[in-house]
Amino acid sequence: MGEALLDPSFGAPLLKHLMRVPKAELSPEAAAEGIRLVGTRPLSPAVGHWAAMADAFRESQFAGFNTAVAGYQTYLESLRLGKALNKTAREQLYNSFAPFSKTAALYIVAFLFSCGFWFNFAEWSRKTSLHLVQLAFVVHTLGLIARMWLEGRPPVTNLYSSAIFIGWGAVGLGLILESFWKNAIGLAVATVIGFSTQVVAHNLALGGDTMVMLQAVLDTNFWLATHVVIVTLGYAATYVAGFLAILYVVLGFFTKVMTADMGKSLSRMVYGILCFATLFSFVGTVLGGIWADQSWGRFWGWDPKENGALIIVLWNALILHARWGGIVRERGIMNLAIFGNIVTSWSWFGTNLLGVGLHSYGFMSGAFTALMVFVGSQCVLIALGLIPQAKWRSFSAASGAAKTPASASA
Template identity: 40%
Template sequence: MPHFTLFSRSLIFLVMVSAFAGSVFFSQEAGASSWNKDLVYLFKTLPVQESGRIKPLDTAARFMLLRMNGKRTVSVNQGGKNISLSATEWLLDCLFHPEAAREYAHFSVDSYELITAIGLTPHGKKRDRYSYSELEPALDTLFALAHEVSARPENIRSLLDEQLIALANNVLLFDELTHFMDFARLRFDVAKSALLTLLFPEDHEVPLSKVVEKLPDQLKSLVDQAADMDEERKREIAKDLEAVFQRLDEVSASGQMLALFPPLSREEKEWMTPAKYLESAFIGMPADTVSGDIALFETLADAAPDSGAFVSAVKRLHGRITQEAQARGEYKHIPLEVHFYDARYLFFSQWLFVLSFFLMAFSWTRSPDSRLARVLSFSILPPLILLGISITLRCIIRGRPPVTTLYETVLFTTFVAVAIGFFLEFISKNKIAVSVSALLGTIGMFFAWRYEASEGVDTMPAVIAVLDTNFWLATHVTTIIAGYGAGLFAAALAHVYFVLHLPLWKEKDSAAMQTLATSIYGVMAFSLVFTLIGTILGGVWAAQSWGRFWGWDPKENGALMIVLWILAVLHARRGSYIKARGTAVSALILGMIVVFAWWGVNALGVGLHSYGFTTGIWKSLGVFWIVETFFIAAAIGISVLFPRKEMPVQKGSAQP
């Protein structure tokens, strides 16, 4: 029987756990579909403007599907096989195979009461997914109920009301997608229009592209000839034109969704949807250019996706749009953003934090000085690096500092808290800091994932005007969020401190508690430095933006509360008014204050410079504060019932 060293056993253990984790990771990947991978990549990297930002079509598709389905892939049955479609593949099916897409169960419904309310029979599960075909018989009822409840003030809407509105909006979104290509499927009956008969004497029907190619010049010609026409002829032409343009208006309504075409002028910022692009042919854009691009869409609508004509049209359309976007300087980060989402850095970081947490839990069965424990302490590094890479790539893609949205505050706060714990482990060497880091990393990444899924919107939006200053974003906002991360880490250490007060721990753990108390003190001081600097910089920014240093804005007051509380705690400790236990209790209260400053003031829905307003979280915040209040009361009770002898303070250190 072979003999394994401790290091070998450790390595084997890590490989086995990693293999298990890998099976979890890769089981989430989208499976094969009928779409060619190279073709899908061309569509993925097609630039589109949405909410003021130029992004890949893939990103737009991901968040459409996330909002509708609750995840970025959809499971479908194709050819008798269950496969998983990526967001872009799903979008392509919506555009080019709308009948098939109507059978996909991609409408996530959180409550069967909603299905019952619109007159349908729910599936067996409370939360399930439904297809458009299943919902179609009840759409009139759904829209009527959604219209009724949307008229109510938000503060009195029930959860079912919100779900009705969300489902109605998702159905409308899907309906727009499946009808987006209608303009490319349009054919004009030449015989029904004297004007079209004049333009196309040898054709029975013509596509939209041909009409757009010839109609603008014909209009100019008719204007020039108008003076020589009699009134009857003018009325005939006017009637013909009215019929043609009415048809154009009807079909152009379908192409209102995806702004795929850059404007003609480099000074203009707003891209054009196919509908707007069609209009541009009559107000200055070369008609042959517009006609040629519309003809490409017509080829896509008519040809089979696996045909040479379809592939050629996609390549030409991609080349045409990307060339314009590159000339405008708006394409350079599109491939990088596609890579960012395809690589799934945040997903892997999330689950590697989970793995690290379990590895650290296992390490507590070994001595802190053992080689295995030391190796496992580094398990926090891979997810931390992946999170750092994610934040860095997001900065490059947006050309912004790390924090401009509430979602980004979650990522950056998690990164700061975990990094503090990792480096603190080199000082304490007792596995507590790195274990807490693994737990906070897990919680932070799951919270970020849940927040993104619940909001269902792009997490890299265009920056609002008041935040559109990179210098202040890189200083004021980033430093305050770093202070948040440190404050929350101090609160987490304080929880561990009071758990160690329980009688199940040995008296020899007092040394660990003393190290823990010193760590709490140091991390609170770290939080003070960054929060104070950030608050001062925020005041300077306010003076430059609004003419006053302090506006008593809720966000400013939240940061000030953190600063004043930590100052009071540190002074009380230096003055020996509180010691280790008092500092730990204060750190618990600090955690409650940080959460209020971070999320509570955003839920107020007021203020000039917030990182983003959030509704519907008061209940969760209330539960958190109540639980923390009970924990503080229990912590004080434990300290009184089970007092611990404190280790002597090292010379030169702060009095605990």
């Protein structure tokens, strides 16, 4: 045990610093009472244990170091910190299990099986994908619950947790779609968004701890559980609609898998999800205004983050009204839904990059390039969606006129 504890790689920056401090400064003589006092309050007994550990560490005294550690543990137990120490052990277990890394792997495998269903129409492939997504969703849910318990907060408290929650919401919506249509489309979208958000979360986690102390303005579980959760579900739903539209363009343009029935099914899915997204985005934005009124004394101040949330509501409403008014049809609603991915990403990340406004707790830097790459990819997909469907592989003359949906309209 001693060798493990005294391994140089184990030494934290604090211990490395203490090794360079003269012993007299760490462990004053008994007569030096003035050194032991800060004002009129004695130093915590923990300081003595840490000083003893530092002395033993510097002098490579295995037994002395272990004795100091044992003494420190006894001191902690005397403070009756058992509950807190047990929670620390649970957090260590959570980190070692890494639930979201495991779900990312499951989403990749499930996506491959869902693709297999489209190309060979083997029901076992779809069911395998379904069971894998269900398993991943359970693990994803347990990971969220574990974070909520460890933090004592609702599921979304920062950008990292928002990525995890958006993925969870998208997977849940994908499973709901699959329960109605049973054509692996919901599974494919669920796995793509689920995996993508895990990648985003992983990169956000590289910046440090993902369970940081909340700033004062966010220190309210009620609004975190209402406004933040509802708005984030609106984000997730808008992404689901956008990725359904991407699937429509990719399968239609590059493969011969897309049929008239599949196109109609995708159109109905996008419409239903957009209705859900509009409702949740609107309600969440209104709740955010009420929270802002309580925090800053005004319901609306045209803050960049507020504007981003409003733009999502307006864009989703625009798509729905364009469909109701007959301005766009199947292909047109798909292109508009893809652009919704850009709108949502701007509200989610872009407004934080501006570095202005009252939502300073969400400011970030370094994501501009990634955001622009994503925006560029969506623009390319929209451009493909604008190409006449006669040139799409699924709807070309070679694929048979019988498969072509009422698609000449945009």
